[in-house]
Amino acid sequence: MTFANPLALLFLLGVPLLLLLYTVRRRRLEATVSSLLLWRLPAGEPQGRTLFRRLRLPLILLIQILLVTALALALARPRLLARSAGFGRAVLIVDTSASMQATDERPSRFARAVSEARAVIDRLALGEEAILVAAGPRPTVAAPLTREASELKAGLARLRPQDGGADLAAALRLAAAFAEGAGQTEVHLFTDRATAQTVPPPPKGVQVRVHTVGGPASNVAITGLTLRKNYYSGAQHELFVALANTGQQTTTFPLTVTLEGVRISRQQVMLPPETRRALIVPFSHRGGGVLEVTAEVADALAVDNRAWALLPPPHTLRVLLVTPGNLFLEQALRSDPQVELTAVPLPLFSGDPGEHDVVVLDGVA
Numbered sequence: 001m002t003f004a005n006p007l008a009l010l011f012l013l014g015v016p017l018l019l020l021l022y023t024v025r026r027r028r029l030e031a032t033v034s035s036l037l038l039w040r041l042p043a044g045e046p047q048g049r050t051l052f053r054r055l056r057l058p059l060i061l062l063i064q065i066l067l068v069t070a071l072a073l074a075l076a077r078p079r080l081l082a083r084s085a086g087f088g089r090a091v092l093i094v095d096t097s098a099s100m101q102a103t104d105e106r107p108s109r110f111a112r113a114v115s116e117a118r119a120v121i122d123r124l125a126l127g128e129e130a131i132l133v134a135a136g137p138r139p140t141v142a143a144p145l146t147r148e149a150s151e152l153k154a155g156l157a158r159l160r161p162q163d164g165g166a167d168l169a170a171a172l173r174l175a176a177a178f179a180e181g182a183g184q185t186e187v188h189l190f191t192d193r194a195t196a197q198t199v200p201p202p203p204k205g206v207q208v209r210v211h212t213v214g215g216p217a218s219n220v221a222i223t224g225l226t227l228r229k230n231y232y233s234g235a236q237h238e239l240f241v242a243l244a245n246t247g248q249q250t251t252t253f254p255l256t257v258t259l260e261g262v263r264i265s266r267q268q269v270m271l272p273p274e275t276r277r278a279l280i281v282p283f284s285h286r287g288g289g290v291l292e293v294t295a296e297v298a299d300a301l302a303v304d305n306r307a308w309a310l311l312p313p314p315h316t317l318r319v320l321l322v323t324p325g326n327l328f329l330e331q332a333l334r335s336d337p338q339v340e341l342t343a344v345p346l347p348l349f350s351g352d353p354g355e356h357d358v359v360v361l362d363g364v365a
Contacts, residue, residue, distance in 0.1 A: 008075030014068045022061050089145075089184075090130040091175040092117050092152070094159055095191035097136065097166035102192070102300040104217040110161045112213045113190035120188050120211075121152045131178055132156065135171035135191070137164045145178065163303055166191070172202060179206045217300035218247035220271060222293060222307040224278075239281040239309065241293055245271035253297035257281050259311065260289040269295075288313030316340045322349045323362035333360070 003009065094117055100110035117132075124130055132143035132155040143155025168191065179185035186207045192214040202208045224242030245251050250272050257265040264283045271277060291309040299305070319333055321343040333341045342356065346364060353359045 003076040003078050005075060005077050008077075009072055011068060011072035011075065014072075015065050018061060018064055018068070022058075089179060089186075090120075090124060090128060091133060091178055091185065091187045092120060092130060093133045093135050093139075093168075093171045093175060093187060093189045093191075094142075094156070095135050095166045095168070095189075095193075096159060096161050098161065098163045098303050099192055099301060100161045100213075101303050102214055102217055102219070103302075104300045105214050108161075109192045109214040110159075113192075113211065114156050114159065116211050116213070117156055117188070117190055118153060121149050121156075124149065133171055133174055134159055135166045135168055135189075136162050137167060139167060139171035139174050141174075172208070176202065176206055216248065218249060218251070219299045219301050219304070220245050220247070220251050220253065220295050220297045221301070221304035222295055223276070223304075225293060225307045225309050227291065227309045227311060235284045235286045237283055237285060237311065239283065239291060239293070241279045241281060241307075242276065243269065243271060243279065243295070244276045245273060247299070248273050251297060251299075253295055255279070256294045256296060257283070258292045258294075259283070259285060285311065286314060287311075314338065317358060318342070318356045320344065320349075320353060320356040320359045321362065322346055322359065322364060326362050329360075329362055 094113055096110070100108070100113065102109050105112040121130070127147055129145055129147055130152055131141065131145045132152050134140050134142045142159055143152050146152065168189070172187065175187045186209060187202065188209050188211060190211045190213065192212065221244050222241065223244045224240070226240040228238045228240065230236035230238065239257060241255070250270065252268060252270045255267055255269045256263060265281045269279070288311050291311055293307045295305045297305060317338055318340045319342070321330060321333060321341060323329060323343060324345060330341065330343050333339055
């Protein structure tokens, strides 16, 4: 048996203090009297101060000792050490990737996974050690190694799904590290896309049990967004949008593009089942801002129906041309609206570009 809070046992020091208060000799006052005939020993006064008589404890003292002992033990939180008959240690891995936000499981796949993980915690053997790992892009420990079910459940309550992927292989490697030297270890993996065939082979002595939540669901996703500038015209841009339909049915939906809240494009898109498609959205804009692309479709996962891209403000390129007088080169550079040109002859060039972004040396060896 161990104690979760052994310092609380210091309260047991109150027991000898109570005994001391009951066995301390009473202080008597000396006084001169005329006669001893009328003096008698008070009722209940012990005839001698032997150790046996001192240990004859009254009922109120026994009750006080029991109360102090019970209080100390309750604060110390005694625990019985035991091991599970099947496994020496358990590792719970919960997938926190974006797909866990899908609502084909009510209220979501992530909520279902947390519920199943809580049920596994309730089934842990008395005294069995367990740890909770959040499987995101980088696995993290959500609850350290503990025998307390309340600490594991508190770690579950703090978990939230993220808008990224999950490195399940790294999470399993972390689980294997905790399994070293712990004997037989069972890993519980809660995910929506892993099966017993896709999970990497576990290390020796580690058993992996996959709890799969969710299944095939209708979903349209924006899988890529790339912005390209037309360098022949400072105001022309092209937005490349990559789309995917992972469902089993053809889906038609509006695709809207806005710049700083102003709509610049809206078109109907049809995606056959289990297909990918790329669209090009050309537009003209001389300033900067935030582009937002929205696939207006009701599916199982809403987080991948929107994407953003940053359109940087136009930047004038300051060019220093060092030339003996090449008018053709000078006119070619001046024809670019994004170029601010300064032309100087070679004798006036000190070698320092100053505030210029680019230095062009014409006819200089």
